[in-house]
Amino acid sequence: MLREFAPPELYIHPVDHYSNSASSAPFVLHRSNQGCQSNVSSQIVCTSSLSWIPPQSTNLTEKTLLPTSFREAYGQYKYLIEEEVSDLPSKFQNIVEQYLLCKDLETHAEAYCIVCGIGLDLYNYIGSQLITILSEYGNVLEATRLFYRLHDPDAFAWGAFISGYTSNGQENLAINLYYQMIQTNVEPNSHIFRVVLKACANALALLDGWEIHSHIIFSDRDSNIFVCSALLDMYMKCHRLEDARGVFEDMPEHDSVTWSTLLAGYASQDLGHEVLDLFCQMKKGGISPTPVTFISVLKACSSISSLEEGQITHSSLIEHGYEDNIYLGNSLIDMYSKCGLFEHAQIVFNRLHVRDVGSWNAMIGSCALHGRLDEGIYLFEKMQDEGVKPMIITYVNVLKAIADGAALDVGRTVHSSAIMDGIESDVFVGSMLVHVYVHCGSLEEAYAIFNNIPSPNAVTWGTIICGYAEHGLGTEALLLSKKMQENGVEIDQGLLVAVLKASESSSCLTQGQSFHALAVEWDMQHDELVGNALISMYATCGNLDDAINLFNKRPHRSTMAWNALISGLASQSPDYVHGREALTAFWQMIQVVQPNEITYMSILKVCSNLCALNQGNMIHAHLIEGGLRWELKVGNALIAMYLKCGNLEYASCVANTLPSWDIVTFNTVIEGFGRSGLVKQALHLFDEMLRNNIEPNDSTFISILSACSHDGLVEKGHEFFELMKLHGIGPKIDHYDLMVDLIGRAGYLNEAEDFLETMPLTTDFVGWMAMLTHCNRLVNVDIGRRSFSVLVKMDPSNASSYVLMSNLYADAGMLEDAEKLDNIRKSTNGAIKKPGKAFIEIGNKVHEFSVGCRGQDLSGPVYAKLQELRSQLKQNGYKPHINMAQGRSSKEEESMLWEHCEKIAIAFGLINTAEGSTLRVSKNLRVCSDCHDATKAISKVEKREIFIVDTYRVHHFVGGQCSCQDCY
DNA sequence: CTAGGGTTAG
Numbered sequence: 001m002l003r004e005f006a007p008p009e010l011y012i013h014p015v016d017h018y019s020n021s022a023s024s025a026p027f028v029l030h031r032s033n034q035g036c037q038s039n040v041s042s043q044i045v046c047t048s049s050l051s052w053i054p055p056q057s058t059n060l061t062e063k064t065l066l067p068t069s070f071r072e073a074y075g076q077y078k079y080l081i082e083e084e085v086s087d088l089p090s091k092f093q094n095i096v097e098q099y100l101l102c103k104d105l106e107t108h109a110e111a112y113c114i115v116c117g118i119g120l121d122l123y124n125y126i127g128s129q130l131i132t133i134l135s136e137y138g139n140v141l142e143a144t145r146l147f148y149r150l151h152d153p154d155a156f157a158w159g160a161f162i163s164g165y166t167s168n169g170q171e172n173l174a175i176n177l178y179y180q181m182i183q184t185n186v187e188p189n190s191h192i193f194r195v196v197l198k199a200c201a202n203a204l205a206l207l208d209g210w211e212i213h214s215h216i217i218f219s220d221r222d223s224n225i226f227v228c229s230a231l232l233d234m235y236m237k238c239h240r241l242e243d244a245r246g247v248f249e250d251m252p253e254h255d256s257v258t259w260s261t262l263l264a265g266y267a268s269q270d271l272g273h274e275v276l277d278l279f280c281q282m283k284k285g286g287i288s289p290t291p292v293t294f295i296s297v298l299k300a301c302s303s304i305s306s307l308e309e310g311q312i313t314h315s316s317l318i319e320h321g322y323e324d325n326i327y328l329g330n331s332l333i334d335m336y337s338k339c340g341l342f343e344h345a346q347i348v349f350n351r352l353h354v355r356d357v358g359s360w361n362a363m364i365g366s367c368a369l370h371g372r373l374d375e376g377i378y379l380f381e382k383m384q385d386e387g388v389k390p391m392i393i394t395y396v397n398v399l400k401a402i403a404d405g406a407a408l409d410v411g412r413t414v415h416s417s418a419i420m421d422g423i424e425s426d427v428f429v430g431s432m433l434v435h436v437y438v439h440c441g442s443l444e445e446a447y448a449i450f451n452n453i454p455s456p457n458a459v460t461w462g463t464i465i466c467g468y469a470e471h472g473l474g475t476e477a478l479l480l481s482k483k484m485q486e487n488g489v490e491i492d493q494g495l496l497v498a499v500l501k502a503s504e505s506s507s508c509l510t511q512g513q514s515f516h517a518l519a520v521e522w523d524m525q526h527d528e529l530v531g532n533a534l535i536s537m538y539a540t541c542g543n544l545d546d547a548i549n550l551f552n553k554r555p556h557r558s559t560m561a562w563n564a565l566i567s568g569l570a571s572q573s574p575d576y577v578h579g580r581e582a583l584t585a586f587w588q589m590i591q592v593v594q595p596n597e598i599t600y601m602s603i604l605k606v607c608s609n610l611c612a613l614n615q616g617n618m619i620h621a622h623l624i625e626g627g628l629r630w631e632l633k634v635g636n637a638l639i640a641m642y643l644k645c646g647n648l649e650y651a652s653c654v655a656n657t658l659p660s661w662d663i664v665t666f667n668t669v670i671e672g673f674g675r676s677g678l679v680k681q682a683l684h685l686f687d688e689m690l691r692n693n694i695e696p697n698d699s700t701f702i703s704i705l706s707a708c709s710h711d712g713l714v715e716k717g718h719e720f721f722e723l724m725k726l727h728g729i730g731p732k733i734d735h736y737d738l739m740v741d742l743i744g745r746a747g748y749l750n751e752a753e754d755f756l757e758t759m760p761l762t763t764d765f766v767g768w769m770a771m772l773t774h775c776n777r778l779v780n781v782d783i784g785r786r787s788f789s790v791l792v793k794m795d796p797s798n799a800s801s802y803v804l805m806s807n808l809y810a811d812a813g814m815l816e817d818a819e820k821l822d823n824i825r826k827s828t829n830g831a832i833k834k835p836g837k838a839f840i841e842i843g844n845k846v847h848e849f850s851v852g853c854r855g856q857d858l859s860g861p862v863y864a865k866l867q868e869l870r871s872q873l874k875q876n877g878y879k880p881h882i883n884m885a886q887g888r889s890s891k892e893e894e895s896m897l898w899e900h901c902e903k904i905a906i907a908f909g910l911i912n913t914a915e916g917s918t919l920r921v922s923k924n925l926r927v928c929s930d931c932h933d934a935t936k937a938i939s940k941v942e943k944r945e946i947f948i949v950d951t952y953r954v955h956h957f958v959g960g961q962c963s964c965q966d967c968y
Numbered sequence: 969c970t971a972g973g974g975t976t977a978g
Binding site: 125128129156159190191194198225226227228229230232233255256257258259260261262263264265267290291292293294295296298299326327328329330331332333334356357358359360361362363364365366391392393394396397399400427428429430431432435457459460462463494 | 969970971972973974975976977
């Protein structure tokens with residue numbers, strides 16, 4: 001296939017051409033570090049008007065004798081013409097050659113003009129060299145013009161031309177030129193083959209590579225060591241190990257370069273062991289390694305994380321006297337870093353006599369890998385102080401460190417310096433910036449960056465979609481996923497993981513299934529990460545069968561796969577639908593693989609949700625048994641679990657053994673104390689936290705505000721609400737909702753309503769629900785009605801607002817209104833009450849109960865116990881909370897109350913545990929007022945301590961009283 | 969005419 005190429009230009013007389021080229025400066029430079037092209041053109045202009053001084057010497061055969069200026073040489077040339085010396089161009093050629101060998105811009109420019117001026121550029125040899133030089137300066141256009149002025153380009157000229165296109169990133173045009181050359185009957189020589197194979201290697205043009213390989217065999221040059229090296233390299237770059245190996249085996253001899261080419265190929269495909277094997281063979285064959293060989297060997301050591309091999313290689317390269325090679329220094333930094341020895345990387349870096357940008361990149365990359373944010377930033381600044389300009393990869397590395405350290409402020413600083421360098425919209429830098437802002441929780445800034453990247457790739461899309469999904473903005477994540485598909489982004493594994501997370505985060509099974517189909521279409525469903533994301537998505541979206549099916553089909557079940565299953569099952573909060581399955585899976589998992597901190601965090605969360613203290617205890621014991629020094633995160637999860645189960649002693653035991661407390665520890669304990677009604681202690685901890693110089697974050701204020709709310713501390717709540725602003729934290733909707741709850745709980749309904757209506761954010765369902773709850777409690781029909789109408793507009797399908805309002809009417813004696821509302825709920829909008837569920841752990845088993853326990857295999861004794869309690873409690877002053885609105889008899893109503901899942905769970909617990917032992921029940925909704933009163937009475941009659949943990953707080957019942965003091 | 973292989977990577 002030949003493509004139309006630029007037609008040859010007409011031959012222009014040298015003198016005419018001279019004036020032409022003077023106006024169109026040929027050295028339009030793209031090289032970043034060479035700046036002053038204005039001098040060049042001015043010089044070109046004055047060149048033409050100079051009068052030439054006759055030379056001092058006419059001995060032009062002396063190659064070493066280089067005139068001080070090219071103009072002087074031109075004078076010699078004129079002199080030679082006058083003297084009518086024969087073989088003139090070849091004499092002048094020597095001078096041209098000398099000049100072209102100098103690598104400075106001004107000489108080149110000057111020589112170029114003069115050479116063109118006298119027509120020497122039309123000689124193949126000089127023309128070829130000029131083409132090479134022009135290409136080096138990135139001026140492909142002028143190189144092309146020059147090439148087409150040549151009368152009869154030879155292979156050398158074609159070679160220069162083809163190689164110029166290759167080095168300027170136009171490999172496909174370069175390959176076409178090769179075919180064009182064959183058509184003009186120029187026989188390709190080994191130089192041409194090398195040059196065109198290089199183009200194929202860069203462009204990964206395997207088909208052309210194969211074709212050219214056949215030309216090479218045909219032309220009998222397949223034993224040329226240079227040609228074979230190029231072939232080898234081409235096959236390696238195209239990932240054709242077999243073909244490359246074939247070329248290598250068939251070669252008549254191997255030298256250090258062919259070996260290095262082979263090793264580099266294996267190293268680039270992360271085949272570390274193969275590289276090390278081949279390296280041994282190479283040495284056995286008596287070939288001495290070069291610095292380039294060592295680069296591949298070091299890369300191999302890091303790819304197999306073998307510090308031992310790395311150190312052997314290090315001493316070996318010192319023996320060979322390559323210690324000061326900068327490439328090797330940089331590779332050593334990388335090797336030590338990837339083999340886990342950050343300090344060694346630092347030593348190598350500090351010992352480098354000369355540092356290039358690669359040295360800084362390797363060291364900053366090492367900081368990023370080892371979480372050394374401060375050092376990374378320091379180096380990033382220092383390199384610039386030393387005049388080394390950061391590259392894209394430098395930014396990528398330093399931003400990675402910043403993202404891992406969630407250092408928002410530093411992130412912004414580096415961001416602005418990326419803007420100064422004009423690369424903030426580069427797709428690599430931009431993707432990393434998106435990642436930084438996502439990881440720091442600033443999604444607005446992340447999205448702004450994302451929007452600014454002209455051609456986002458799969459990674460960019462994946463980062464922003466994951467960002468939204470992981471911050472609970474599933475709907476937004478899904479919208480972006482669809483936009484991504486419309487934009488026709490090429491799908492990769494990471495992107496599939498992202499869109500599956502988006503589906504998971506928005507609990508959208510149908511979307512998840514369609515992305516599953518997409519994964520199958522791209523044949524990526526077997527990829528480890530995609531597979532795990534699928535399992536997690538199905539488990540989270542409640543499709544247990546598919547989750548387990550996919551999990552069982554996995555040939556190899558890694559810790560990650562188990563985590564996907566367990567965290568998926570665990571994440572069904574607040575319904576805890578599959579919490580019990582998650583526990584089963586966990587105990588199976590530890591038989592076969594080692595859990596990690598993610599496993600423990602998910603499973604401890606399950607124990608918290610189910611109030612499964614025994615299970616939690618066993619997992620704690622398992623952790624201690626494993627002898628692992630667990631991460632703070634796991635410690636925090638343990639504390640949270642014990643607090644949620646109402647076991648403050650164990651919680652404080654764990655808290656006291658932690659070597660240090662981080663912000664999560666403080667937040668967890670403050671939240672837990674508040675939940676258990678230990679508000680004074682929670683407030684005290686907040687002060688303690690400040691004294692420890694730990695800056696509170698927005699979660700801290702969630703915890704502290706809800707603690708205030710639990711104790712009705714309105715004043716304190718307002719104080720904290722103002723304090724958070726002083727700490728630079730803008731209150732979010734959750735904080736406003738908590739304030740509404742706090743003010744309402746204290747009985748100031750009007751103030752609470754004012755607060756809602758004047759807040760600067762858009763109100764949400766939670767806030768108005770808090771409002772209606774307190775109206776209900778204080779029987780305020782007026783405000784209650786207004787709240788209800790807002791709630792119905794927001795979410796007509798949510799039954800909880802109807803139920804609350806109906807109860808409010810009933811309590812206010814407005815039975816007709818109550819009944820009307822119930823009928824509307826049942827008939828028109830189909831709003832369904834969320835089914836209540838209660839869990840109780842007996843021994844090591846967690847039992848689940850729902851209202852009326854339909855479908856539960858309950859033995860007679862539980863009902864017998866319920867009947868017994870019913871009559872016992874009545875004698876002890878318990879009055880059933882009968883809602884008169886339902887149109888049923890009070891007897892029926894009372895029976896229904898005794899079908900509540902909390903009561904069944906308690907009855908089940910009472911008959912299945914020893915007398916006097918503590919019961920712990922968890923509830924997926926708030927405990928109802930009737931069950932609350934009944935449990936108070938049960939705790940007295942049965943002489944039991946009972947905990948009911950609901951979504952709001954820990955209720956601790958002892959001797960007829962509850963720790964919440966009926967404030968719930 | 970001359971020659972090849974390469975560090976840092978979302």
